Amino acid sequence: MLKLENVSTFYGAIQALNEVSVEVNQGEIVTLIGANGAGKTTLLMSVCGNPRARSGRITFLDEDITQESTHVIMQRGIAISPEGRRVFPDLTVAENLNMGAFFLNRAQTEEGMEHVFDLFPRLRERAGQRAGTMSGGEQQMLAIGRALMTRPKLLLLDEPTLGLAPLIIAQIFDIIRTIREEGVTVFLVEQNANKALQVADRGYVLETGKVVLADTGANLLSNDEVRKAYLGA
Numbered sequence: 001m002l003k004l005e006n007v008s009t010f011y012g013a014i015q016a017l018n019e020v021s022v023e024v025n026q027g028e029i030v031t032l033i034g035a036n037g038a039g040k041t042t043l044l045m046s047v048c049g050n051p052r053a054r055s056g057r058i059t060f061l062d063e064d065i066t067q068e069s070t071h072v073i074m075q076r077g078i079a080i081s082p083e084g085r086r087v088f089p090d091l092t093v094a095e096n097l098n099m100g101a102f103f104l105n106r107a108q109t110e111e112g113m114e115h116v117f118d119l120f121p122r123l124r125e126r127a128g129q130r131a132g133t134m135s136g137g138e139q140q141m142l143a144i145g146r147a148l149m150t151r152p153k154l155l156l157l158d159e160p161t162l163g164l165a166p167l168i169i170a171q172i173f174d175i176i177r178t179i180r181e182e183g184v185t186v187f188l189v190e191q192n193a194n195k196a197l198q199v200a201d202r203g204y205v206l207e208t209g210k211v212v213l214a215d216t217g218a219n220l221l222s223n224d225e226v227r228k229a230y231l232g233a
């Protein structure tokens with residue numbers, strides 16, 4: 001479904017991704033783990049065309065999207081819940097969800113919002129509340145909900161459990177499973193390697209901009225190097 005082939009991305013002279021090749025198949029949950037600064041966020045953002053890959057090729061549903069602009073990539077069926085959630089604190093829950101619906105017509109927006117409210121009943125209860133006054137977990141649900149407004153085929157999730165309490169983390173992983181059951185493919189970046197590999201069909205390990213390991217979630221969980229470096233074993 002999504003394919004990165006030898007993708008290199010730079011910030012000026014700084015190379016953040018070095019010939020990265022990654023594949024996400026339809027219906028999968030794929031997890032990307034790696035230390036701080038390994039390039040995980042850059043990889044997800046490169047899929048969205050911002051920053052654009054300097055070399056290599058990115059295809060989505062067999063179409064080359066390497067040079068597409070971000071809004072065209074979103075219209076093709078990719079959505080992202082960015083690192084740090086980035087909800088608009090002064091806007092209400094409903095207004096934040098509307099921001100995720102920028103290219104939908106009114107009927108599609110209403111349908112999208114109903115779908116998000118079915119998935120996150122808490123957001124329905126809080127539809128009129130300003131996002132900045134909600135808990136971290138609620139804001140994360142809102143960020144995921146906003147990404148789902150366009151009914152994407154592929155959802156990119158950047159560190160959805162960062163800074164959340166264990167109980168909320170478990171809820172977020174349950175939601176990720178539910179989203180996949182609804183037919184959305186998920187590409188997940190996580191610091192919480194243990195939980196993220198448990199939920200994943202397959203995973204990749206990124207080190208200083210390079211993919212160093214690729215395997216099933218189960219195999220990565222039992223891999224000695226992964227256990228030492230990322231699972232605190």
Ligand code: ATP
Pocket residue numbers: 011014015016034035036037038039040041042043083
């Ligand atoms: P973290 O988990 O800490 O967010 P990450 O694996 O997501 O890390 P990136 O944020 O993708 O890593 O960063 C990869 C590299 O690119 C780092 O060396 C970082 O300093 C650099 N980098 C990221 N964003 C920028 C930017 N806007 N300008 C310059 N360098 C950047």
